[in-house]
Amino acid sequence: MEAAIKARRLIVRSFAAVILVGAVLLALPITSRGGGFTNFVDALFTSTSAVCVTGLIVKDTWDYWNFAGQFIIMLLIQFGGLSYLTITTFTLLLLTGARIGLRTRITLASQWNVNSLQGVVKLLGFTVRFALLVELIGALLLSITFIPYYLNSRGLAGGIWASVFDAVSAFNNAGFDIHGGFKSLSEFAQDPVVNLTIMGLIIAGGLGFVVWSEIFQKVRQKKFYFSLHTRIVLGVTLALIVLGALLIGIFEWNNPKTLGPLSIQGKILAAFFQSVTPRTAGFATINHGYATLPTLLITMLLMFIGGSPGGTAGGIKTTTFFSVFQYIKAVLTGSSRVHVAHRTIKWSILDTANAILILNMTIAVISIVLLSVFEPALHLHQIAFEVFSALGTVGLTTGITPNLSVASKIVLILTMFVGRVGVFTILTGYIFRPELPSYTYPEEDIIVG
Amino acid sequence: MEAAIKARRLIVRSFAAVILVGAVLLALPITSRGGGFTNFVDALFTSTSAVCVTGLIVKDTWDYWNFAGQFIIMLLIQFGGLSYLTITTFTLLLLTGARIGLRTRITLASQWNVNSLQGVVKLLGFTVRFALLVELIGALLLSITFIPYYLNSRGLAGGIWASVFDAVSAFNNAGFDIHGGFKSLSEFAQDPVVNLTIMGLIIAGGLGFVVWSEIFQKVRQKKFYFSLHTRIVLGVTLALIVLGALLIGIFEWNNPKTLGPLSIQGKILAAFFQSVTPRTAGFATINHGYATLPTLLITMLLMFIGGSPGGTAGGIKTTTFFSVFQYIKAVLTGSSRVHVAHRTIKWSILDTANAILILNMTIAVISIVLLSVFEPALHLHQIAFEVFSALGTVGLTTGITPNLSVASKIVLILTMFVGRVGVFTILTGYIFRPELPSYTYPEEDIIVG
Ligand SMILES: [K+]
Ligand SMILES: [K+]
Numbered sequence: 070m071e072a073a074i075k076a077r078r079l080i081v082r083s084f085a086a087v088i089l090v091g092a093v094l095l096a097l098p099i100t101s102r103g104g105g106f107t108n109f110v111d112a113l114f115t116s117t118s119a120v121c122v123t124g125l126i127v128k129d130t131w132d133y134w135n136f137a138g139q140f141i142i143m144l145l146i147q148f149g150g151l152s153y154l155t156i157t158t159f160t161l162l163l164l165t166g167a168r169i170g171l172r173t174r175i176t177l178a179s180q181w182n183v184n185s186l187q188g189v190v191k192l193l194g195f196t197v198r199f200a201l202l203v204e205l206i207g208a209l210l211l212s213i214t215f216i217p218y219y220l221n222s223r224g225l226a227g228g229i230w231a232s233v234f235d236a237v238s239a240f241n242n243a244g245f246d247i248h249g250g251f252k253s254l255s256e257f258a259q260d261p262v263v264n265l266t267i268m269g270l271i272i273a274g275g276l277g278f279v280v281w282s283e284i285f286q287k288v289r290q291k292k293f294y295f296s297l298h299t300r301i302v303l304g305v306t307l308a309l310i311v312l313g314a315l316l317i318g319i320f321e322w323n324n325p326k327t328l329g330p331l332s333i334q335g336k337i338l339a340a341f342f343q344s345v346t347p348r349t350a351g352f353a354t355i356n357h358g359y360a361t362l363p364t365l366l367i368t369m370l371l372m373f374i375g376g377s378p379g380g381t382a383g384g385i386k387t388t389t390f391f392s393v394f395q396y397i398k399a400v401l402t403g404s405s406r407v408h409v410a411h412r413t414i415k416w417s418i419l420d421t422a423n424a425i426l427i428l429n430m431t432i433a434v435i436s437i438v439l440l441s442v443f444e445p446a447l448h449l450h451q452i453a454f455e456v457f458s459a460l461g462t463v464g465l466t467t468g469i470t471p472n473l474s475v476a477s478k479i480v481l482i483l484t485m486f487v488g489r490v491g492v493f494t495i496l497t498g499y500i501f502r503p504e505l506p507s508y509t510y511p512e513e514d515i516i517v518g
Numbered sequence: 519m520e521a522a523i524k525a526r527r528l529i530v531r532s533f534a535a536v537i538l539v540g541a542v543l544l545a546l547p548i549t550s551r552g553g554g555f556t557n558f559v560d561a562l563f564t565s566t567s568a569v570c571v572t573g574l575i576v577k578d579t580w581d582y583w584n585f586a587g588q589f590i591i592m593l594l595i596q597f598g599g600l601s602y603l604t605i606t607t608f609t610l611l612l613l614t615g616a617r618i619g620l621r622t623r624i625t626l627a628s629q630w631n632v633n634s635l636q637g638v639v640k641l642l643g644f645t646v647r648f649a650l651l652v653e654l655i656g657a658l659l660l661s662i663t664f665i666p667y668y669l670n671s672r673g674l675a676g677g678i679w680a681s682v683f684d685a686v687s688a689f690n691n692a693g694f695d696i697h698g699g700f701k702s703l704s705e706f707a708q709d710p711v712v713n714l715t716i717m718g719l720i721i722a723g724g725l726g727f728v729v730w731s732e733i734f735q736k737v738r739q740k741k742f743y744f745s746l747h748t749r750i751v752l753g754v755t756l757a758l759i760v761l762g763a764l765l766i767g768i769f770e771w772n773n774p775k776t777l778g779p780l781s782i783q784g785k786i787l788a789a790f791f792q793s794v795t796p797r798t799a800g801f802a803t804i805n806h807g808y809a810t811l812p813t814l815l816i817t818m819l820l821m822f823i824g825g826s827p828g829g830t831a832g833g834i835k836t837t838t839f840f841s842v843f844q845y846i847k848a849v850l851t852g853s854s855r856v857h858v859a860h861r862t863i864k865w866s867i868l869d870t871a872n873a874i875l876i877l878n879m880t881i882a883v884i885s886i887v888l889l890s891v892f893e894p895a896l897h898l899h900q901i902a903f904e905v906f907s908a909l910g911t912v913g914l915t916t917g918i919t920p921n922l923s924v925a926s927k928i929v930l931i932l933t934m935f936v937g938r939v940g941v942f943t944i945l946t947g948y949i950f951r952p953e954l955p956s957y958t959y960p961e962e963d964i965i966v967g
Contacts, residue, residue, distance in 0.1 A: 362890040363887055363890045365898075366883075370883065397873050397876055397877065400870060401873065423845070424849040424850065441810075448898065449899035450898035497850055
C-alpha cells in the first residue's frame with residue numbers, strides 16, 4: 070500500500086509543481102501583450118486552468134497573452150493532458166487492490182510489468198505518438214476553415230497557429246482557444262468542419278487511453294469482443310451525448326440568443342456540440358450566459374458526470390456514474406451482486422464509485438457556498454455553473470470568471486486542482502490511512518431513512 | 519419478503535387515500551371563507567402538504583380557509599403525523615433484514631411481537647398519548663402569548679384556536695399556522711415563549727418515537743446507557759442545530775431585512791430558530807425571500823438532511839447522513855468495517871443509507887429541472903429552495919408557492935408525497951423486486967473516477 074500512497078503524492082506534487090512554474094512564467098512581462106507583470110492570482114488561475122485542462126479564463130487567451138504566453142499555455146495544456154495520462158496509467162499499475170485486476174483483461178496491459186520501467190516507457194511512447202498524430206490530423210482539418218478565416222487579419226501563420234492551438238486544446242479537453250473576446254467558437258457555430266473536428270478531438274481525448282489502446286488492438290486482431298470497461302464507456306458516452314443534445318435542443322430551439330437564429334441543421338449541430346462539450350471540453354458555440362435555466366442545469370449534470378477515466382477528461386467519469394446506477398439497483402433489489410453483460414462488478418469498485426460521487430458532490434456544495442459568500446451580487450445558477458465547470462475541469466461559463474473576487478478565484482483554483490487530481494487521490498494520499506483493525510466490535514443496528 | 523412489500527404498499531395507499539379525501543373536502547364550498555368551490559389542484563396541494571406534514575401553501579391557511587377548513591387541515595396533519603409514526607413502526611417490525619435487529623437492543627421493542635397485533639396496539643396507545651400530551655403542553659404554553667395577542671382581533675376562542683393549531687402543527691413538524699398573510703411566525707421573532715415552545719415541539723416530534731420511548735424507559739430505570747441509534751440521533755441533531763445557527767447567524771447578522779433590526783438576544787434566538795426549523799418543521803420567524811444566498815444554501819442542506827427516523831420529520835434523516843459519512847471514511851481507509859462507539863454498523867445499513875441519499879438527490883434534481891422548465895421567470899435559488907423544502911417535507915419558501923403554475927404545483931405535490939412516503943418505500947414496494955439469482959458471473963473490473 071505504501072507504493073500506492075507514494076504514487077498519489079507524486080501526482081499531487083507534480084501537478085502542483087508544473088502549475089507553479091507556469092504561474093511564474095505567466096506573471097512575467099515576457100508573456101503578456103501589454104508587456105507588464107500580470108497579477109499573480111490571475112497568472113496562477115490561468116496556469117491551473119491550463120494544467121488541469123479546465124479552460125476557465127480570467128484573461129482572454131488571444132487578447133491578453135502574447136505568442137510566448139499562448140505557447141506556454143499550450144505547453145501547460147499538453148503537459149497537463151499527456152502527463153496525466155501517463156501518470157494515471159503508471160499509478161493504476163502501482164495500485165494494488167480494486168484496479169490492478171484490470172490488467173488481466175485488457176490485452177495491452179498484459180505486457181506491462183509493475184516492477185519494470187520498460188512497460189511504462191512503451192506506454193509513454195504509444196500515448197505520445199497517439200496524441201501527436203490525432204492532434205496533427207485535427208490541426209490540418211481545422212486549418213481548412215481557420216487559414217482562410219484569419220488570412221486578412223492575422224496572416225497565414227495566424228491561421229496555422231489557431232489551428233494548432235485549438236487542436237491541442239481540444240484533444241486534451243482543455244477548452245482554451247485563441248479566437249479573442251471570450252467568444253470561444255461562437256463565430257463557427259454553423260461551420261461543420263470546425264464543429265465535427267473539435268467534437269472528434271474532444272471525444273478522442275475523452276474516451277481514455279485504455280479504451281483507445283483496446284480498440285486499436287482489437288481492430289488489428291480483427292476481434293471485436295470488447296472488455297466490460299470499454300463497452301460501458303462507449304455505451305454511456307453515446308447515451309449521454311444523444312440525451313443531452315435532445316434536451317438542450319428542446320430547451321434552446323427558439324431562444325433568440327442561442328439556437329433561435331440558426332438553420333435547422335445548424336440547431337441540430339449546435340445542440341450536439343453543446344452536449345459534447347460539457348464532457349469535459351469546455352469549448353462553446355453558444356453563449357451560456359443567455360442559455361435557459363433548464364439547459365444550464367442539464368449542462369451542469371453533464372459536466373458533473375464528465376468523461377471517461379484514464380484520458381484527458383474530468384468529472385466523476387462515465388463508469389462511476391454507471392456503477393452508482395447499478396449499485397442503487399442492487400440495493401433496491403436486495404442483491405449482493407451486480408451483474409452487467411454476464412460479468413460481475415466487484416462490490417469494492419461500487420463502493421469507490423459511490424465515494425467518488427458523494428465526495429465530488431460535497432466539494433461542489435462547499436465551493437458553491439464559499440462563492441455565494443464571496444460574490445453577493447451573483448445568482449445561484451451562475452455560481453453553480455462555474456463551480457461544476459471548475460470541478461469537472463470543463464471550462465464553460467456564464468461569463469462571470471473575469472470579474473470574480475480574489476477569494477473566489479482562489480476557491481476556483483483549488484476546485485480545479487481537486488477536480489483534476491481527484492479528491493480520492495488527495496484524501497487517500499495525504500489524509501486517510503489504510504486502517505485494518507485486528508479487532509472487531511459487536512454489531513448494532515441503526516434506522517436510516 | 520412478501521410481507522415487507524405489502525407493508526410498503528399499505529403505506530403508499532393509505533397516504534394517497536387520506537390525501538384524496540382531504541382534497542375533496544377542501545375543494546367543497548363548506549371549507550373556504552369565500553364560500554365557493556376551491557380549484558382542485560389547490561385543494562390537492564393543500565391536502566398533500568398537510569398529510570405529508572410539509573407546510574407549503576398556495577392559499578394562506580387563515581385568510582383563505584374557514585374554521586371547518588382549518589379544522590380539516592389540522593386533522594390531516596394529525597393523521598399524517600401520527601399515522602405515519604404507527605405505520606412506520608409497524609413496518610419496521612414487519613421488515614426482515616437490516617432493520618429488525620433494532621428490536622433486540624431497544625428495550626421497549628422487545629415486548630412487541632411481529633406476529634401479534636397486541637404489541638402494535640400498545641405502541642399505538644403510547645404514541646397517541648405521548649403526542650396528545652406534548653401537544654397539550656405546547657398549546658398551553660403558546661396560549662400565554664397568543665390569547666392576549668389575539669384578544670381584541672379574534673377573541674378568546676381565536677387565541678385558543680391559534681395555540682392548539684400551532685401546537686399540533688409544530689409537534690407534527692407540519693409548519694402550517696393560522697397567523698394570516700403568509701407571515702408564518704415572523705410577528706413573534708423575538709417572543710421567547712413562542713420561540714422556545716415551537717422549537718421544543720419541533721424537536722420533540724422530530725427526534726422520533728423510537729428515541730423518545732428509549733429515553734422514557736431509561737429515565738424510569740435510571741439507566742443512562744443509550745442505544746447507538748439514540749446516541750447518533752442526539753449527537754447529529756445537536757451538532758446540526760449549533761452549526762446551522764452559527765452559520766445562519768453570521769450570514770444574516772447585518773441583513774436589514776432579516777436579523778439586522780433585532781436585538782443581540784433576538785438575533786441569537788432567531789438564528790437558532792432558523793436552524794431548527796429546516797429540520798423539518800417549516801415555521802419561520804424571518805422571511806426567507808430576503809435571506810442571503812449563503813443562508814438559503816445552508817438551509818437547503820439542513821432541509822435535505824432533515825430530522826430523525828420513525829418520527830414526524832422528513833429529509834434523508836440524521837442517521838442516514840451519519841451513516842454515509844462513516845461509509846465514505848471506511849471506503850477512503852480501505853476498511854471493510856465501520857466502528858462507532860465500540861459497535862459495528864452493518865454494511866447493508868450503510869448501503870441503504872447511500873441509496874437513500876443518492877435517490878433523494880436524484881429526485882431533487884429531477885424536480886428542480888422540471889420546475890425550471892415550467893417557471894421560466896424564477897431564479898434557481900427560489901426553485902431549488904422550494905424543491906428541497908417539498909422533498910424534506912419542510913414547508914419553508916422564498917414566497918413563490920402561491921403563484922406557481924399548475925404543472926409546477928403537480929410536480930411539488932408528487933415531490934412532497936415521495937418525500938414523506940420515502941422514495942425507497944415506493945421503489946421497493948412497486949418497481950424493484952428482490953432478486954436473488956442462483957447463478958453468478960465471473961468478476962471483471964472497470965476503472966472508476
Ligand atoms: K476543459
Ligand atoms: K414541515
